[in-house]
Amino acid sequence: MLILPDPLILIFNFWKLLNCTQELSLYICAFNNHTIINLLKMLNLVLFGPPGSGKGTQSEKIIEKYELIHLSTGDILRGEIANKTDLGLQAQEIMAKGELVSDEIVIGMIKNKLEANQAAKGFIFDGFPRTVAQAEALDELLKSFNHDITGLVSLNVDKEELIQRLLIRGQASGRADDKLETIKKRISVYEKQTAPVANYYEKQEKYYPVEGMGGIDEIFDRIVSVINKLNQ
């Protein structure tokens, strides 16, 4: 047995106490982080609908009211095009034709944004997911962060109205995909590839249809009444 002189015993005990306190505080911190992450449930909304249904327009108002992070894959892609990145160069031609950019590219973009905003109150996914594969990937990603989708809010707008809105926007913005032929192509891509995403969330009992015809503020009021029920 090791016999230590009195002052050394004192130092040894002090060192043990210090170590113990550090370990204890680490446990407490880990417990607190875990508890905080689980207690603060994020409000994660998918704003869904065909091109021109008002997803971008309504997202702006929702993020202001609920302080959510706005994730618009369309905006991110247009940013990449403006900055002439490799990704932007790949996306430019596809978007101008009214087709969808590959799932792999879009899922990668969303993953980066989710990782960078872990302290957020929640996210509004605008224009994403646009395929069932994107919806499945989003569920998996959120699950890995211990979160899920709260609900999908779907804006229902007549086809004629969609075309009119996008033609008007095209005149003002000069957006390459807001031309009659491309608009029709985008609507048909939506019907074939994107509409099934609504069924995917309906099966999870997370589908909330909203009338998307009428004035911007009255549509917003309808959306708010859905979100307030989800956010109780």
Ligand code: B4P
């Ligand atoms: P997006 O940027 O998502 O554009 P969008 O669907 O055309 O527009 P949105 O529905 O947001 O309409 P907005 O509010 O602006 O996609 C563009 C392209 O990017 C896609 O075609 C695809 O190639 C690519 N892409 C994006 N995400 C992708 C993904 N996940 N996977 C693969 N590819 C992807 O409204 C339109 C106009 O209507 C505006 O001018 C607005 O002022 C007006 N408006 C809105 N509400 C109105 C109302 N109530 N009354 C009258 N006008 C109204």
